[in-house]
Amino acid sequence: MKKLLLYLSLALTLVASPIEKERSIYQTILRAIFPEKAVINVWLDNPKKYEIFEKIHGVHVVKNHKDADILILYHSFDVPAKDKIIFADGYLVFEHFKNRIVGGFYWQKGRPNLVFVKKNLKDHNITLPPSLRDYIEDDM
């Protein structure tokens, strides 16, 4: 019970600065994509984002993309592993890979945007929880 409280208190302290808000957003996204995985292996191409993902409970940042469940790309336009799930952390990456990317979280039009691509979610057999279905777009 103590551990449960500890996990909960850790999780609930994720709310404050922009980094913590971004962490909360990614935590929600990753949990939605991998609802049953206890540990999600993430590969990042932007070292500046390590501090965000390393502190998400249940997420492990891997150094080798081959070990990853999901690739979170900010500025890579060549995907190192063709069979992996890709999520965009920048608008350009999202645009570049929109035919195969499951979604993206990026700044555009002066605001942060969260978008999931219906066709690509389906290709990876991902069903999002109802709370995120408003962010699914049919046609990109």
Added chain:
Amino acid sequence: MRFIAIISLLIVNIVYGSENMEELLRAYKSESELSKITKSESAGFLDIFTREDLEQMQAKTLMDVLKLFTIPSITRSSDNTSQFVKPTFPVMPPFAIRLYVNDHDMTSTSFGSALMLWSDMPVEYIDHIEIYKSASSVEFGNEPGSVIIKLYTKRPEREEGKKIRALIDQRGSIEADAYIAHTTMDGLSYLFYANTQDINNKSYTNKGHDIDSDLSSQSFYANIAKGGWRFEAGSYRKVKDIFLGNGLAYTPNGGDIETRHNYLQLERKYDSGLVLRAAYDHLDYYEYENDESGIPAGAAGTVQNYDFNLHDNIASLIAEKSISHNGGRLLLGTFYKYKEFEAEGTFDSYRSKYDNALHLLSLYAEERFSFSPTLTLIASLKGDYYRYEKQIESTKEHIVRVGLIKNIGAFQIKGFFTKTYYAIPFLYLYGPDNIPYKVNPKLQNPEPILSSFGIRYKKGKHTLDSRVSLITVKNKVGYKKDGTLFNIPKGWYHQYEVKYEYLINPLSRLKADIYMGENASGLVMSPKYGAHIQLYNTIGKFDIYNQIGYRSNYDYYGVDIGPTYDYTASLKYHATKDFSVGIRGENIFGTGYKQSYKGLSYAMPIFDRKFWINMEYLF
């Protein structure tokens, strides 16, 4: 163990998933406001208009923000130029207020500061506005001023897309603008913005003569960046009717003031903390006026036809190095400016043409040292060397500033002691034939000593800010009857300000302020007291904004002006995330601020009563 982890994560998922991604995104946007990155608490007392503030206010131009200034507050001169007053004072020197767009100082050789030219600039390409008071400029590495207005443009990496906007008002005014922002795959980012305005204002008559204040302008801005390089270009042209003009009886037969300012700036920022900047500015000022009652033109006496042109050329080079060390940061900087000025005019049968140039070299250093996480000391020193090419004696000036910032629980205490000066621009110093101004080459720069103290209390949803400034000025500048400026050995001035902000909920907030000031003479030549209340709300797809401003009564040039109230409100409907329609009413009840002028037996409104409709689309 694993079960517990999964259960807790599921709970977190439920909490955050439904904590509602919309709320998380809104909170992330709010926490990521650029002002939180750019603001500098050590540079003075700080007021911020965030992007959200500007959008909900439906602020079109810088003037919509200047209207909310406390000390100083905005007014307009008889020739329709924007001026500032401190409570109880008439008009303060325009060169004491500096305007920056990003890191570019909008300077002028003729006027000192180019704020007067840019006061009506559009703010659609501006992300947020920071106003520093009791400042010294050392931190921003440029010419001296005690009020620094910093406009930060929107960043291409956040904008990615295009926006178009169109506005109309009840008098047939129109405004339209557009911008495009993009970042390429190889890291080149750009923002291009263009605006055009054609503004009609209410016309008055004085002794059968039309008193107009219409305005038209065109502006352009470009920002191109890659790696540590950034190139900026700005252009603003404005034509304003002369309003009452400068005639003795304010009976103009037409006239206007046309101003143009074009600038280029190239900046290189290195990871080592070194910043290099090179800039070029060109300004033109044309004033034409006809008034049979006579317009003062210096040694030419009074004339009926007044046609005056000014041309400024300014080249500047800036180098700054920021050195982080144990417990603090040292800023070292230097700049060189070449400021050239040319004046020519025809005043009835008199012709006048003259020019001069200034070499300005500046060296500065600022140490920001934290004795502990709650105690920071700021110490600044700046030396400026003025060398004029003609007639005016070269001078050396310096600025010394010491500040302390202490955080104790919910309180933040700030104290600044600043010994500074304001550089008098050419227009008042040089003019070989004293036409159209009688100049005083012996005029000394005013040297204010500012002692400022403030306490901020911030707890939960409440922020209370109180500030006191005591100012003594050596070589204060006054006007003689013939228009010549002269030095008054000493004067003093006190100003007080209290600001309050209450976050009602994530979608609603209240801001309020009250201010007052008093001067050594005891005369009240402008409102002694003032206050504002602003209320921001978002309800569903609607943004609702209300603003009330108050200025107390005063008696100036024999005209008794009672208390004035300006009520402004706006409503915006977001039909979709990308399309919105808004309406903004300014000075809705027509009871807004007024100004009296020497020789005019009644006061004139400073701002018109306006109802704007706007539409904007992002794509």
